[in-house]
Amino acid sequence: SWIGSGPALLTGMLAVLGLIFVARSAWPRPVKAEFYLCAWLAAALTLEAVATHPTFGRYFVLGIPFLAILGAAGLHSVSGRGSLWPSLVLGALLTIGLGRSLYERRAEYDWRSYEQRARRVDQVTPRNAPLLADDPIYFLTRRTPPPGLELYYSHKINLPPADRALLHLVTEEEISRDTDSGIFSTVYSCDKDDIEELGKQYKRRADIQGCAIFWEK
Secondary structure (H helix, E strand, O other): OOOHHHHHHHHHHHHHHHHHHHHHOOOOOOHHHHHHHHHHHHHHHHHHHHHOOOHHHHHHHHHHHHHHHHHHHHHHHHHOOOOOOHHHHHHHHHHHHHHHHHHHHOOOOHHHHHHHHHHHHHHHHHOOOEEEOOOHHHHOOOOOOOOOOOHHHEEEEEEEHHHHHHOOOOOOHHHHHHHHOOOOOOOEEEEEEHHHHOOOOOOOEEOOEEEEEEEEO
């Protein structure tokens, strides 16, 4: 799975080379200490992400800034020597990673299907009417999401009310309550459980490639 992200693999390899280069260099001890601190921080954040269950690749992004600092030293150690192999390795890793990513996601986020759904949403939703949808639908219909709905994934964050207000976040419970009360003129969803429940609340429905659009409460 490391090949799945060429940039991540490259950053890790350069960080290792950078750490070796710093350890062997004649740099002053205080300067070396800064790079060693980056290594410890990256290792600690990575171990924390590994220990989290379930864990996702994006959790490891927290360690990237510190790995990048080490990676800069690693890049310095292999550059400027007139050798072609660093460029060949870089190109191969990026090409393999990109190819695998494109292959695995070939069935995800089909833009044509999103455009079809967005057109249907526009047909049944007045221009200034409240709409509950996800990010691509808001983008394609050129509608501003209601406050707190700019990023659908933020609904899973459960914080105290004061913190949610400060960060302009809404919970899934709040969205369900607003949906039940009929605030939204149109609701778009691809979740099977939500679709089943919404089918009991709205009169009109359109199914498009596994997703559903509901209107007329």
